[in-house]
Amino acid sequence: MHAITYLRNMASRKKTLLKVIILGDSSVGKTSLMNQYVNRKFTNQYKATIGADFLTKELTVDDRTVTMQIWDTAGQERFQSLGVAFYRGADCCVLVFDVTAPNTFKSLDSWRDEFLIQASPREPENFPFVLLGNKVDLEPRAISSKRAQQWCQSKNNIPYFETSAKEGLNVEQAFMAIAKNALAQQNSTVDLYNEFPDQIKLTNTQKPSGGSGCCQ
Amino acid sequence: MDQLPTEFDVIIVGTGIVESVVSAAASRVGKRVLHIDRSDYYGGQWASFSLESISKLHEEQIERKNIINSSHIEHSGISEFVELGNKLFDIKNIECTWHVQSKTDTEQSKESTEMNDSDLIQNLVPNEEQHTQETVTWTKEALLKESRKFNIDLVPKLQYARGDFVELLISSNIARYSEFRSVSRVLTWLNEHLEVVPCSRSDVFSNNKVSVIEKRMLMKLLTSLEDVEKDLSGCKDKTYHNYLKEKKLTPNLIHYVLYAISMSDNNTLCEQGIKQTRRFLGSLGRFGKTPFLFSMYGSGEMPQAFCRLSAVFGGIYALGQPMKGLTISENKFKCLLVNDQKLTAEHLVLNLEHAPKQFVDLKKLEYISRCVLITDRSVMSSEKEHLTLLLYPPENDKNSVIMIELGTLTGTCPKDLYLVHMTTRQKTNPKEDFLHIINNIFNINHKDTESEKPKVLWVCYFSLPDFLSSDVKQNVPDNVFLGTGPDIDSDYDFSVKQAKEIFSKMYPEEEFLPRAPDPEEIVIEAEDEEIEDKDMADKQTDQKDEATDGEVKQKAETKDTETKQKAKTQDTETLENVEKKQVDH
Numbered sequence: 001m002h003a004i005t006y007l008r009n010m011a012s013r014k015k016t017l018l019k020v021i022i023l024g025d026s027s028v029g030k031t032s033l034m035n036q037y038v039n040r041k042f043t044n045q046y047k048a049t050i051g052a053d054f055l056t057k058e059l060t061v062d063d064r065t066v067t068m069q070i071w072d073t074a075g076q077e078r079f080q081s082l083g084v085a086f087y088r089g090a091d092c093c094v095l096v097f098d099v100t101a102p103n104t105f106k107s108l109d110s111w112r113d114e115f116l117i118q119a120s121p122r123e124p125e126n127f128p129f130v131l132l133g134n135k136v137d138l139e140p141r142a143i144s145s146k147r148a149q150q151w152c153q154s155k156n157n158i159p160y161f162e163t164s165a166k167e168g169l170n171v172e173q174a175f176m177a178i179a180k181n182a183l184a185q186q187n188s189t190v191d192l193y194n195e196f197p198d199q200i201k202l203t204n205t206q207k208p209s210g211g212s213g214c215c216q
Numbered sequence: 217m218d219q220l221p222t223e224f225d226v227i228i229v230g231t232g233i234v235e236s237v238v239s240a241a242a243s244r245v246g247k248r249v250l251h252i253d254r255s256d257y258y259g260g261q262w263a264s265f266s267l268e269s270i271s272k273l274h275e276e277q278i279e280r281k282n283i284i285n286s287s288h289i290e291h292s293g294i295s296e297f298v299e300l301g302n303k304l305f306d307i308k309n310i311e312c313t314w315h316v317q318s319k320t321d322t323e324q325s326k327e328s329t330e331m332n333d334s335d336l337i338q339n340l341v342p343n344e345e346q347h348t349q350e351t352v353t354w355t356k357e358a359l360l361k362e363s364r365k366f367n368i369d370l371v372p373k374l375q376y377a378r379g380d381f382v383e384l385l386i387s388s389n390i391a392r393y394s395e396f397r398s399v400s401r402v403l404t405w406l407n408e409h410l411e412v413v414p415c416s417r418s419d420v421f422s423n424n425k426v427s428v429i430e431k432r433m434l435m436k437l438l439t440s441l442e443d444v445e446k447d448l449s450g451c452k453d454k455t456y457h458n459y460l461k462e463k464k465l466t467p468n469l470i471h472y473v474l475y476a477i478s479m480s481d482n483n484t485l486c487e488q489g490i491k492q493t494r495r496f497l498g499s500l501g502r503f504g505k506t507p508f509l510f511s512m513y514g515s516g517e518m519p520q521a522f523c524r525l526s527a528v529f530g531g532i533y534a535l536g537q538p539m540k541g542l543t544i545s546e547n548k549f550k551c552l553l554v555n556d557q558k559l560t561a562e563h564l565v566l567n568l569e570h571a572p573k574q575f576v577d578l579k580k581l582e583y584i585s586r587c588v589l590i591t592d593r594s595v596m597s598s599e600k601e602h603l604t605l606l607l608y609p610p611e612n613d614k615n616s617v618i619m620i621e622l623g624t625l626t627g628t629c630p631k632d633l634y635l636v637h638m639t640t641r642q643k644t645n646p647k648e649d650f651l652h653i654i655n656n657i658f659n660i661n662h663k664d665t666e667s668e669k670p671k672v673l674w675v676c677y678f679s680l681p682d683f684l685s686s687d688v689k690q691n692v693p694d695n696v697f698l699g700t701g702p703d704i705d706s707d708y709d710f711s712v713k714q715a716k717e718i719f720s721k722m723y724p725e726e727e728f729l730p731r732a733p734d735p736e737e738i739v740i741e742a743e744d745e746e747i748e749d750k751d752m753a754d755k756q757t758d759q760k761d762e763a764t765d766g767e768v769k770q771k772a773e774t775k776d777t778e779t780k781q782k783a784k785t786q787d788t789e790t791l792e793n794v795e796k797k798q799v800d801h
Contacts, residue, residue: 056735075527075530076527078532079535081533084520085258086520088517088627117364120364201392201395201396202396
């Protein structure tokens with residue numbers, strides 16, 4: 001009985017989980033972008049991501065159902081204190097800057113470097129990044145599309161989207177591209193942990209048989 | 217860079233496991249928390265390091281202490297200034313040695329790349345035979361190239377599947393930030409050989425080293441010990457060893473139960489031994505074949521998981537902060553001096569390592585001997601990669617040793633290599649404490665090229681203070697609490713207990729780490745465009761004032777009934793052996 005349930009679970013779980021992390025300076029709109037995409041909601045009130053953890057969304061990419069788990073920095077980026085644990089197992093890294101704040105654009109290099117050092121992906125040169133220039137609804141604009149695109153080209157052609165989390169502009173499209181890139185990454189790299197996928201997530205479950213396996 | 221906010225409910229210095237648990241618990245109930253560390257990494261003495269950075273551990277420690285000594289600060293007014301940090305709990309006897317050549321140049325003279333004594337590399341020139349067997353010849357250069365694939369724990373921990381720590385991870389929902397692997401076999405050193413310890417019922421019956429009669433004896437004993445109601449009066453004033461002898465067990469069975477299953481030694485008292493046996497038995501059959509779990513990417517992930525929860529609930533994180541000291545007035549902590557800022561809080565939690573020396577009254581200090589090896593194969597070869605726990609019994613004048621062998625699937629070392637952690641109560645010094653094991657199980661000098669024993673490519677010894685066996689009295693102001701460092705126990709139960717105590721002293725009315733809502737349970741309310749956008753950046757600095765207790769709690773509110781229902785349905789499910797990212801082919 002037990003084994004049957006388990007096998008069935010395995011079969012039905014033949015879907016993909018993508019871990020996406022969002023990086024960028026404080027207040028560029030990382031949490032807002034996530035919320036707009038997953039909950040279609042926007043709040044102007046800046047709360048430095050209290051309660052923001054990760055959001056999950058199921059979507060279909062090329063006829064495949066994938067679950068995208070989007071991880072927020074939880075504010076730990078503010079004083080450069082994102083620990084290495086945050087970067088583990090990322091399939092795609094989304095870099096965000098604020099098109100009205102030049103400093104947030106200047107930081108992109110260091111965020112990208114930080115990611116590559118901390119996550120140390122197997123093929124750093126091919127790891128998928130996506131760049132989002134957020135707050136295009138605001139004036140005055142400090143970083144032109146051209147400038148952002150040039151930066152992307154210099155980094156092995158990172159896809160670039162101009163978004164407004166507030167108005168929901170381009171958010172859907174951007175995350176679709178993020179999912180596609182993450183998926184392509186997963187398919188192209190032979191992931192050791194996929195071959196031996198028996199790592200354990202602790203859940204609130206116990207074996208129904210109960211007791212120890214030893215002496216009963 | 218932003219200035220730090222200056223007012224908090226609690227400031228926590230140090231990111232070891234105790235401080236991290238306190239931080240998560242305080243943020244979780246809506247306290248304004250600043251969590252700060254002098255180092256630019258998480259974990260302090262609980263951290264995991266890359267190969268390169270652990271090799272620099274010694275230098276870093278010296279550097280850090282020099283900073284402490286060089287800071288001179290004037291007294292100001294009525295309050296007393298106290299410098300942070302002490303040298304009492306430093307890591308000692310650090311000695312890392314390479315046992316491979318620097319580069320793949322066979323012409324290169326054999327050299328040890330680090331200062332060391334006599335037991336240096338011997339003959340490492342690969343012979344023809346090895347080449348035909350496709351043996352990889354590792355070099356220092358090649359290993360350092362993989363430096364970041366190593367996550368080398370200072371304090372490797374195994375969790376009992378039904379232990380307090382695992383229950384806490386689950387009940388608090390912090391489990392979502394971590395992944396584990398189950399220890400897949402338990403070994404021991406018995407009659408000059410490595411033997412598999414029969415853990416579960418099926419192990420006992422499939423074990424061909426144990427006779428049928430022994431099997432019955434063992435099952436009978438374990439069944440009787442499992443009975444919690446059982447009267448332990450026959451156990452008084454007796455060692456566990458004697459108790460087992462009286463049960464007329466064979467020497468081999470006594471070995472399995474005493475040294476492996478209960479992780480006891482010859483002096484362990486009977487009651488304690490039984491308690492530890494039950495702990496082992498009680499954790500069987502939950503998450504894998506043995507009772508133990510190991511955190512993916514190393515034990516250094518654990519403090520970070522708690523810090524993540526703290527951050528999610530508004531805790532402010534600042535690593536790499538130069539801290540000058542703190543001021544005390546009327547036996548109360550007043551403010552912490554960080555950079556040029558004065559930070560105030562009602563409570564201060566300090567890791568003992570960071571504590572001013574006048575806060576610490578050291579009665580007795582015991583040490584843990586540690587040894588870390590990088591090897592080229594497992595101690596017991598097998599088709600699949602194992603995560604091995606090896607319990608080495610006490611021998612002559614040596615204490616018993618806990619060894620954990622990790623392969624690449626744990627995310628702590630590169631492919632084709634193994635990382636071996638050894639831990640014991642220090643007797644003389646780490647090098648001597650482990651010498652017999654290294655000689656028995658490993659091939660350290662590479663003298664014997666035919667040897668099947670794992671070749672040691674790199675070895676590192678060090679000593680850590682053991683706060684479980686030490687006697688440290690605290691001499692602190694009323695609103696200051698000290699968090700302890702590493703301990704010899706295999707899991708985090710001691711640390712969690714410390715953290716709980718600190719938390720309940722600060723907030724006696726508050727619940728300790730209630731379940732955090734799942735992200736889907738947090739309702740984000742959309743708002744109209746009332747606030748000027750340009751205000752947003754300004755609000756950042758005082759976001760903490762906005763986030764009052766009430767607000768945080770409201771955010772964290774769970775839909776109670778829904779949650780309970782959910783928990784109920786989950787009860788009938790089996791353990792999720794999540795096939796993370798399984799790709800549909």
